[in-house]
Amino acid sequence: MDRTSLGNLKLPSSVMGLGSGGHSRIGQSHGATPEESAAIVGRALELGVNHIDTATGYGTEGIVGAAVRGSGVSRSDLLIASKVSCHKDMVPVPWADYERAVHASLEATGLDYLDIYYVHGLYAEHVGHALETILPGLQGLKEQGLIRAAAISEHFNTDPSHQVLLDVVRTAPELVDVLMVGFNILNQSARRKLLPLCLEHGIGVTCMFAVRNAFSNPAVLARIVRDLIAAGEVDASEVDVDRPLDFVLRQGDAATLTEAAYRFCRWEPGIDVVLSGTGRMEHLEANAACLRRPALPAATTERLRRIFHRVDSVSGQDRPYRKS
Known part of the structure; x- marks a missing residue:
């Protein structure tokens, strides 16, 4: 698995990151045992995936921590990310509570530090709170060595035009090291709106929603x-x-739209890491194989860019979301 770096950070990361949330939560949503889910993490590490993403809300921090601690892989060769939201029932939480949540993540994973810590699913209502309180606090935790990067993940289903992340980066780019950004074939709006700013300021980008x-x-x-x-x-x-995307398979060398979707995101300039989540070993193997493949043919990529270049209203997910 190819390696890259996240923005200006000295954090070597595989270009694929294993997500432990989403619909599967590395199998926990479908009845897998903790040992079975840990095996998914272990196999990802064997495939060269050193970037593992979890969150307080996923209920998988302990599984991820146990898996990486028992893997035999040096901690310095791993990149472990977690996250927690900065509100409870849409009411902003004070820094003291947020800091306790970070320590709870450390305790749950059994790790001395976390490489990336995200403000999870930041809403527009809480941008001011994040800028004034939470992100400066995370920068302080960096100085203490408890985290290595302060980050934000967006809520792509309710903000497919990236307004929240744009507000943050335009206001205080120095407070964020990494952003988790929604990007896929259908909604490529980050290319024209957000990715240039991230490149300008040396902010790392992890891609979610590559496949929905x-x-x-x-x-x-x-x-x-x-x-x-x-x-x-x-x-x-x-x-x-x-059949709007049939041409991708006819003209290109991808076997499935899923493969094409992963490869489209993998080779997008400005995207460092593409996140992929699964609870099934065969899906993990297949997804890793997709992300090891070269870029789609140039003509296919250009046609996809031309067709969807104005889209900024959908995430690719076919179900409504509510704020919570």
Whole structure:
């Protein structure tokens, strides 16, 4: 697995990161035992994936910690990320409570430090609180050696145009080291809005939402594209409305849309790491194989960019979200 660095940080990371949240939570959502989920983490490490992402809300910090501690891989060769939101029931939490949550993550993982700590799913209502209180506090924890990077993940389902992250980076780029950004074939808006700012300020970027159910469910994909055409974000003359991405497989060398989606994100300039989550060993192996492959053919990539360049209203996920 290729290695990269996150922005200006001296943190070598695999270009694939194993996510332990999402629908699967490394199998915990589907009845896997902790040992079975830990085996997923262990196999990822064997495949050269040193970047493991977890969160307080996922319920997988302990599993990730046990897996990496028992892996035999040197701690200095690992990049472990966790996160917690800065609100409770939409009410901002004071720094003392947030700091306790960071220490709880350290205790849950059994690690002396975490490489990246994200403000999880930051909402527009809490940007001021994050800028004034939480991010400066995380910078203080960096100085104490408890974390190595202060970060934010966006809530892509409710903010597909990246307004929250744009507000943060335009206001105080010095407070953030890494951003977790939603980006995929359908919504490439980060390319024109956010990634140039991250490159300018040396902010690392981890990519989430590379693959969502629109890429595995043709009916969902067709419905989303029809909606985008109706909204004026996609030109109907550019696509087969019923099979809008079939050309990717006909013209290119990807076996599946999932493979194409991962490769599209992997080779996007400005994206450092692509996150991939699963609870099944065969999916882990397949996803890692996708992210080891070269870029899609240039003509395919350019056509995808042309078709979807105006889209900034969808995440690729086919279900509504509410703030919580």
